[in-house]
Amino acid sequence: MKRILVVGSTGQIGSELTLALREKFGGDNVVAVGHRRAPGKALVETGPYITFDATNRDDIERAIKKYNIGTIYHMAAVLSATGEENPQLAWHVNMDSLYNVLELAREYKIRLFYPSSIAVFGPTTPRDNTPQDTILAPTTMYGVTKVTGELLCDYYFLKYGVDVRGLRYPGIISSETPPGGGTTDYAVEIFYEAIKHKRYTCFVSKETVLPMMYMPDAIKATLDLMDAEASRLVHHSNFNIAAMSFSAGELAEEIKKHIPEFVCEYKPDFRQKIADSWPKTIDDSAAREEWGWQPDYDLANMAKDMLEKLTKKHKEGKL
Numbered sequence: 001m002k003r004i005l006v007v008g009s010t011g012q013i014g015s016e017l018t019l020a021l022r023e024k025f026g027g028d029n030v031v032a033v034g035h036r037r038a039p040g041k042a043l044v045e046t047g048p049y050i051t052f053d054a055t056n057r058d059d060i061e062r063a064i065k066k067y068n069i070g071t072i073y074h075m076a077a078v079l080s081a082t083g084e085e086n087p088q089l090a091w092h093v094n095m096d097s098l099y100n101v102l103e104l105a106r107e108y109k110i111r112l113f114y115p116s117s118i119a120v121f122g123p124t125t126p127r128d129n130t131p132q133d134t135i136l137a138p139t140t141m142y143g144v145t146k147v148t149g150e151l152l153c154d155y156y157f158l159k160y161g162v163d164v165r166g167l168r169y170p171g172i173i174s175s176e177t178p179p180g181g182g183t184t185d186y187a188v189e190i191f192y193e194a195i196k197h198k199r200y201t202c203f204v205s206k207e208t209v210l211p212m213m214y215m216p217d218a219i220k221a222t223l224d225l226m227d228a229e230a231s232r233l234v235h236h237s238n239f240n241i242a243a244m245s246f247s248a249g250e251l252a253e254e255i256k257k258h259i260p261e262f263v264c265e266y267k268p269d270f271r272q273k274i275a276d277s278w279p280k281t282i283d284d285s286a287a288r289e290e291w292g293w294q295p296d297y298d299l300a301n302m303a304k305d306m307l308e309k310l311t312k313k314h315k316e317g318k319l
């Protein structure tokens, strides 16, 4: 079997995706690529781990040849909040690395997974039940790179037949690797702080509603899309996927059901404007029809599972 390369394997989604792919295809068949962030123990112990900067084409090409790569999951990206602090870096990392990967996918006939985001939408997009095919006019640099990325991926499919598929991830909630530099990070931080200090100061308002998803669903969506029958796909690199939507206040109330003494305060900062430009709820009917997408987690069972996992880690001194 040709091997799989996961670029950005030390990130929030990349780290769990790599382990899920190794479980499915065998450790040696999935090569994890890191860059700056230190890898977790499981990542280095369950299969090959290498480092390179994905904006350097030659490094990626060397890995493709050395490991006989047939599929790339290109998970490396600068997210929305960091992207607003350093738009030039966001463009460089997100676009230059994607262009390299697409060119190599064309040349070496590699399948590609592209992580897009709800950040492709902007203030002029309908915010409720946001359609699959709608206005894409984001006001963040991260969003600009994600729309450009979707268009570029679809171009490589149409022009060169590259089998590239992608999802518009909502905010992802997980108990393993913390996210970094995103606007939806509060929905993860709140769990850690609730367990450690019984208090959290949230950087968006209590009323802010955003689409979210628990990591097991995000992994399932990624694997299922890549397994989908190509002839059934009408869309390629830009599937809307949804699982749950809630306000920051509703999330705090859900945590309080498990930790009654938990107190949440709200001090919105620059990330509020980003959150306000994104949808509240998402129409994912195209994903449901074209490859059978269906989530398993809602707010209640996600929060229960997160709290159980993080409480265990806290007791073991691992939080």
Ligand code: AKB
Pocket: 079, 080, 081, 116, 117, 118, 119, 142, 169, 170, 171, 172, 181, 182, 183, 184, 185
């Ligand atoms: C972010 O907040 O920037 C990301 C995203 C929604 O793509 N989590």
